Amino acid sequence: QKEVEQNSGPLSVPEGAIASLNCTYSDRVSQSFFWYRQYSGKSPELIMSIYSNGDKEDGRFTAQLNKASQYVSLLIRDSQPSDSATYLCAAPIGGSARQLTFGSGTQLTVLP
Amino acid sequence: GAVVSQHPSWVICKSGTSVKIECRSLDFQATTMFWYRQFPKQSLMLMATSNEGSKATYEQGVEKDKFLINHASLTLSTLTVTSAHPEDSSFYICSAQRGEGQFFGPGTRLTVL
Numbered sequence: 132q133k134e135v136e137q138n139s140g141p142l143s144v145p146e147g148a149i150a151s152l153n154c155t156y157s158d159r160v161s162q163s164f165f166w167y168r169q170y171s172g173k174s175p176e177l178i179m180s181i182y183s184n185g186d187k188e189d190g191r192f193t194a195q196l197n198k199a200s201q202y203v204s205l206l207i208r209d210s211q212p213s214d215s216a217t218y219l220c221a222a223p224i225g226g227s228a229r230q231l232t233f234g235s236g237t238q239l240t241v242l243p
Numbered sequence: 244g245a246v247v248s249q250h251p252s253w254v255i256c257k258s259g260t261s262v263k264i265e266c267r268s269l270d271f272q273a274t275t276m277f278w279y280r281q282f283p284k285q286s287l288m289l290m291a292t293s294n295e296g297s298k299a300t301y302e303q304g305v306e307k308d309k310f311l312i313n314h315a316s317l318t319l320s321t322l323t324v325t326s327a328h329p330e331d332s333s334f335y336i337c338s339a340q341r342g343e344g345q346f347f348g349p350g351t352r353l354t355v356l
Contacts, residue, residue, distance in 0.1 A: 163343050165344060165345075167347075173349070173350070174336045174347040174348060174349050174350040175287070175336075175347050176347070177344055177345070177346060177347075180343060180344055182343070219286065219287070221345075229275055229292070229340055229345075230277070230289065230292060231289075231345060232289075233286050233287045234286065235285075235286045236286055
């Protein structure tokens, strides 16, 4: 089992729809979780972090964390073509509070 | 805030030469920086953790004598790819730790001919 696992997609949604991206992780002691967006040919950009169970909203983005299920998700409301990118889930795995393990990423395409 | 720069943004070199990549945190100090490598269509692979004032910690399978890391100040880490070969061609990305999160530089695309 991968330490941080994502559905690689590709995921396509129409413009204006909700895009739902999912991630599971293997380390029960992980306390912080991150979502990064990576456009093709560019480096990752941090868009959300979440530390507590429940939802965290920032603009059109909502991160959801369920530590009991070891599951974290990212919802993008009112999806725009500019949201088309690869979304990477990351968590500290293996006891290191700073090193992040990244999932393989989910490629999202928002169709105009 | 949390701006990280890298230089150069791209470099083409001949096989056998060495290439130095700089990573700077512009508006904060970073005791910890990380170096990643990403091949096309693949995810980020951590190469090493760079700690200011001490030796870098390399991931399994990464040759420390080939990928030299120096973190001499709180705002600068350098990665030197020594005796580069075509298989070293990749996208090298640094990140700097700030609080709980990591902030990435724009990356350096290395092509070894």
